[in-house]
Amino acid sequence: MVSFFSKLKESLVKTRQGFIEKVSQLVAVHSKIDEELFEELEEVLIQADVGIAATQRLLEEIRKSVRQKKISEPGEVKTLLREKMVELLGDPVPVRWSDTPPTVILVVGVNGVGKTTTIGKLAHRFRQEGKKVLLAAADTFRAGAIEQLEIWSARTGSDIVKHQPGSDPAAIVFDALQAARRRGTDVVIIDTAGRLHTKVNLMEELRKIKRVVGRELPGAPHEVLLVVDATTGQNALRQAELFKDATDVTGIALTKLDGTAKGGIVLAIKEELGIPVKLVGIGEKSEDLKDFNGSEFVAALFGEDRWE
Amino acid sequence: MLFEGLAERLQNTFKKLRGKGKLTESDINEALREVRLALLEADVNLAVVKQFTQRIKERCLGVEVLESLTPAQQVIKIVNDELTSLMGGDVSKINFNPAGPSIFLLVGLQGSGKTTTAGKLALLFRKQGRRPLLVGADVYRPAAIKQLEVLAKQINIPFFSLGEQADPVRIAEESLGYAKAQGCDLIIIDTAGRLHIDEELMEELKRLKNVLKPQEILLVVDAMTGQDAVNVAKSFHEELELSGIILTKLDGDTRGGAALSVKAVTGCPIKFIGTGEKLDALEPFHPDRMASRILGMGDVLSLIEKAQAAFDQEKARELERKLRKQEFTLEDFVEQIKQVRSMGPLEQVLSMIPGLGGAKQLKKLQEEFDEKEFVYLEAIINSMTPEERRNPSIINGSRRRRIARGSGTSVQDVNRMLKQFEQTRKIMKQFSELSSGKSTRKLKSFKFPF
Numbered sequence: 001m002v003s004f005f006s007k008l009k010e011s012l013v014k015t016r017q018g019f020i021e022k023v024s025q026l027v028a029v030h031s032k033i034d035e036e037l038f039e040e041l042e043e044v045l046i047q048a049d050v051g052i053a054a055t056q057r058l059l060e061e062i063r064k065s066v067r068q069k070k071i072s073e074p075g076e077v078k079t080l081l082r083e084k085m086v087e088l089l090g091d092p093v094p095v096r097w098s099d100t101p102p103t104v105i106l107v108v109g110v111n112g113v114g115k116t117t118t119i120g121k122l123a124h125r126f127r128q129e130g131k132k133v134l135l136a137a138a139d140t141f142r143a144g145a146i147e148q149l150e151i152w153s154a155r156t157g158s159d160i161v162k163h164q165p166g167s168d169p170a171a172i173v174f175d176a177l178q179a180a181r182r183r184g185t186d187v188v189i190i191d192t193a194g195r196l197h198t199k200v201n202l203m204e205e206l207r208k209i210k211r212v213v214g215r216e217l218p219g220a221p222h223e224v225l226l227v228v229d230a231t232t233g234q235n236a237l238r239q240a241e242l243f244k245d246a247t248d249v250t251g252i253a254l255t256k257l258d259g260t261a262k263g264g265i266v267l268a269i270k271e272e273l274g275i276p277v278k279l280v281g282i283g284e285k286s287e288d289l290k291d292f293n294g295s296e297f298v299a300a301l302f303g304e305d306r307w308e
Numbered sequence: 309m310l311f312e313g314l315a316e317r318l319q320n321t322f323k324k325l326r327g328k329g330k331l332t333e334s335d336i337n338e339a340l341r342e343v344r345l346a347l348l349e350a351d352v353n354l355a356v357v358k359q360f361t362q363r364i365k366e367r368c369l370g371v372e373v374l375e376s377l378t379p380a381q382q383v384i385k386i387v388n389d390e391l392t393s394l395m396g397g398d399v400s401k402i403n404f405n406p407a408g409p410s411i412f413l414l415v416g417l418q419g420s421g422k423t424t425t426a427g428k429l430a431l432l433f434r435k436q437g438r439r440p441l442l443v444g445a446d447v448y449r450p451a452a453i454k455q456l457e458v459l460a461k462q463i464n465i466p467f468f469s470l471g472e473q474a475d476p477v478r479i480a481e482e483s484l485g486y487a488k489a490q491g492c493d494l495i496i497i498d499t500a501g502r503l504h505i506d507e508e509l510m511e512e513l514k515r516l517k518n519v520l521k522p523q524e525i526l527l528v529v530d531a532m533t534g535q536d537a538v539n540v541a542k543s544f545h546e547e548l549e550l551s552g553i554i555l556t557k558l559d560g561d562t563r564g565g566a567a568l569s570v571k572a573v574t575g576c577p578i579k580f581i582g583t584g585e586k587l588d589a590l591e592p593f594h595p596d597r598m599a600s601r602i603l604g605m606g607d608v609l610s611l612i613e614k615a616q617a618a619f620d621q622e623k624a625r626e627l628e629r630k631l632r633k634q635e636f637t638l639e640d641f642v643e644q645i646k647q648v649r650s651m652g653p654l655e656q657v658l659s660m661i662p663g664l665g666g667a668k669q670l671k672k673l674q675e676e677f678d679e680k681e682f683v684y685l686e687a688i689i690n691s692m693t694p695e696e697r698r699n700p701s702i703i704n705g706s707r708r709r710r711i712a713r714g715s716g717t718s719v720q721d722v723n724r725m726l727k728q729f730e731q732t733r734k735i736m737k738q739f740s741e742l743s744s745g746k747s748t749r750k751l752k753s754f755k756f757p758f
């Protein structure tokens with residue numbers, strides 16, 4: 001099997017070209033560390049969707065280190081940047097499991113970020129691990145959403161609980177949890193309709209779904225995953241903020257990192273909201289979803305061959 | 309709300325400038341720094357931001373500002389002008405095939421909203437008197453074809469596909485014959501979402517283009533896209549020569565910097581914007597109105613157009629006749645409310661009114677204008693007898709109690725409704741006098757009665 005690391009590296013080629021190579025160029029053309037260098041570094045980070053706040057913080061930390069360690073070699077700035085990025089992303093945080101099955105994972109996000117696909121990939125992974133999976137088709141709004149999840153259920157050999165399009169999502173969740181208990185399911189993954197975080201009544205609906213889950217199974221949902229499209233700009237921060245407010249998001253699944261997307265938004269979300277990225281999707285195949293690892297991400301971003 | 313963040317920031321910047329008698333270069337520099345920051349936070353592409361602020365600076369330092377009596381106003385005007393031209397100047401036209409059916413090809417990244425937009429376009433053009441056919445050629449995403457088929461059925465528009473096993477090019481080719489047989493004159497083709505670096509799928513799009521020779525190749529772009537939006541648009545444009553761009557999901561709180569960037573970098577006009585989940589939430593893109601919206605000047609023209617589309621001409625004439633004869637009844641009141649509501653969610657309508665663009669004011673207004681009140685109003689009126697609706701003066705205490713019980717409200721609610729109706733009737737009377745030319749001064753006091 002091709003190692004995940006090389007795949008991640010491959011998928012980040014575009015990012016690396018745009019991002020790290022610019023940094024390398026930058027430190028090469030400057031003979032000393034001055035304001036001009038920082039200004040250009042700022043631009044590079046902003047173009048990677050890192051966002052103003054996180055960019056300022058990274059630059060501030062680099063400045064501090066430069067002062068403290070009396071660094072004068074511009075090349076060192078690249079090493080420092082790498083260090084600070086890994087630091088900001090923090091240690092990997094795994095998906096949470098319940099001690100007593102079923103573990104319930106609620107998947108939320110705005111329209112078109114790849115919720116259903118991510119669920120398909122998650123189901124595939126849990127099935128590979130020999131777990132009994134049940135999918136709850138609580139996206140009753142988008143045309144074809146239930147069919148899409150059914151196809152994934154057939155592909156991965158997972159159970160599915162579904163109602164008619166337009167029915168109450170909370171009722172489906174209720175039925176799914178009942179079924180999971182009866183059938184001794186290990187993990188229930190709930191697909192919800194994509195919704196813009198600004199639609200108050202739709203966010204209220206999510207709150208209700210979460211309430212129903214908690215009432216039926218105390219302690220659940222064990223994981224609330226917010227799916228974020230890696231091409232999203234600064235609006236991802238608002239998304240994370242409002243979804244967190246409605247459903248206590250516990251982790252982020254970053255999708256579509258296989259584009260030219262810089263994925264810099266990961267740093268912004270961690271910096272401003274403290275929500276860890278737990279999963280990352282880097283391709284269209286079932287197995288292209290893995291646990292997120294900050295130092296792996298940064299190492300791949302920097303084009304290193306190994307990571308420790 | 310659309311562009312709210314950007315508008316707010318720019319307004320704050322200009323508040324400082326407003327009232328200043330004379331601007332120095334450092335005043336302008338400070339303002340431009342704010343503009344730069346605001347645009348970057350709004351995900352406008354960095355290269356575009358630099359160009360933009362440079363142009364503004366040049367114009368601001370020119371004679372027209374420094375020697376003007378109200379320099380701050382001038383700066384705002386310049387930013388407005390430049391924003392408008394950055395977003396594409398005029399409204400762009402849609403290309404149709406004068407002989408034979410027109411073909412529109414929808415392309416874009418995964419999740420940008422192609423399938424939904426296909427349905428919206430079909431509905432929009434049918435309203436304009438065309439006969440669209442929806443063609444599902446996304447054979448990759450599970451259930452994508454099914455999604456389009458369901459949408460087509462919802463809005464009652466012919467649909468064609470050959471299923472997920474077929475070659476997209478063959479689907480498209482055979483759809484031409486089907487369109488002819490069905491008498492359709494507009495073929496809208498939904499293609500698979502793809503990454504612009506995916507060469508294989510890009511080849512497929514090129515084949516589709518060569519075979520079909522579409523009148524429009526429209527790139528669907530998620531308005532929430534970050535700095536990458538420009539690269540997406542650029543590479544699709546290089547491969548396919550796009551004819552236009554559709555921005556989706558503009559109903560969120562995205563600052564929509566993508567809208568500013570794509571036109572500037574690719575030269576492709578933005579033709580439509582998606583502003584909601586419902587299938588009628590697709591509007592032509594008006595660069596000038598959008599620029600005004602960014603600057604918090606409101607979007608009166610869009611509002612008027614919405615009102616015109618929503619108000620049934622015939623009913624309006626009937627209402628006018630009744631007004632003249634002063635026969636305005638509770639039944640007409642309900643009708644009037646329904647028509648206002650059919651213009652869209654109130655928050656959307658309100659956001660277009662000048663002066664209501666400010667976030668705080670709007671939120672307060674939204675709280676006051678509870679959408680549910682409309683539902684109560686309707687319920688109350690529906691609980692009345694036809695006699696009572698025509699002649700509300702017969703509604704006494706006992707009738708009020710009955711109406712309240714019937715509509716699940718309280719007697720106080722019924723009273724309030726009747727009072728509102730009386731007020732409306734009065735205003736309507738003024739309005740009809742006004743239109744017959746008796747008074748023009750009263751226009752200022754006209755306001756919606758709810």
